Every structure is written in structure tokens, then in C-alpha cells.
Amino acid sequence: MTAKSFGEKNWRNNPAFKALCRALADCQTPEEVADFLRDIGTLTELHAWSERFEVARLLAEGKSYREIAELTGASTTTVTRVAKFLRDGEGGYRSSLKINARPETE
Template identity: 35%
Template structure:
């Protein structure tokens, strides 16, 4: 992979990343995300990960929508990211056992 420059890159985002990287235990992650994010924001990220996993399993949009409650717009956005994005989903899915979740 070549040099990647994110549209999000700035010193405040760097600080956020450093803060997340400083967390060591699952409990610390729970505490941090409960303080920083709303339940809705966390649920949206959880849903996108579930949608991505189901798309990688070649499930249909209809099946994904009925299982996750995601809109077809969300499914489409995740699909676009999987196919034409920055490989963010691929990086994390390669590091976790996503097929058995």
C-alpha cells in the first residue's frame, strides 16, 4: 500500500486516535465509548459492521435489511466502502475472526 492521506487527518483526529490506542482492556473501551458516544452512534457502527460482514457473506440486500434493520441506503454505502473505499473494513476483518461472529 502506498502513502495514504485521509480527508479526516488533522491534529484533533490524531489526538482521538492516540486516546483510543491508549485503551488496554475491554472494560476501558466500554467506559470510553459510553462516555464519548451516544448509544445511537455506537449502534450505528455496530450495524455497519454487521452489514459489512453479511455483504462479505454474499447475503442479499433484502436479507440484510430484514436481519439488521439497516436501510438500503446504509447497505449501499457500506457496500460502496467495501468495494471502492479505503480498505478500512478489510483491515479490521482480516484481524478478527469475522466468519464466526
């Protein structure tokens, strides 16, 4: 996969990305997702993804950028970037936040 084949206009149609999405969708439990993510990502990447999701959750709760930065340790640049995608992105944060707001079942 070249960087050229993975651009803003065609990322969704990239075969390797589609395979990654299918692999994530095939995970049956949060534990399976965690194991898969740990295998494909470094701890630094996992932390960054987790931090961004927490920032999105706090933004959705109406917390200020500064408060979120203080609570999470994220930079204000990260908070601003997450806010942009929460507002103008593909809807992934919003969908996931709705799913995560449901009570956990055992």
C-alpha cells in the same frame, strides 16, 4: 475544530482526529474501547456504528443487500453505503473484519 478543517481531503491530518485515533489505539482491551466509545458517543451513535460493522460483516460473507437489511434492520441505503466503503474505502472495514475473524483469547 471547524467543519472546513475536517474535509474529505484533510480529515486524516486533523489534530483532534489524530488524538482520537491515538486514544483508541491506546485502549488495551475491548472493554476499555467500549468504555471510551460510550463516553464519546451517544447510544444512537454506538448503535449506528455497530449496525454498520455488522452490515460489513454480512456483506463480506456474501449476503444480499435485501437479506442484510432484513437481518439487521438497517436501511438499504445504509447497506449500500457500507458496501461502497467496504469496496472503495480506506480498508478499515476489511482490516477489522480480518481481526474479528480470529478466535478470541482470554
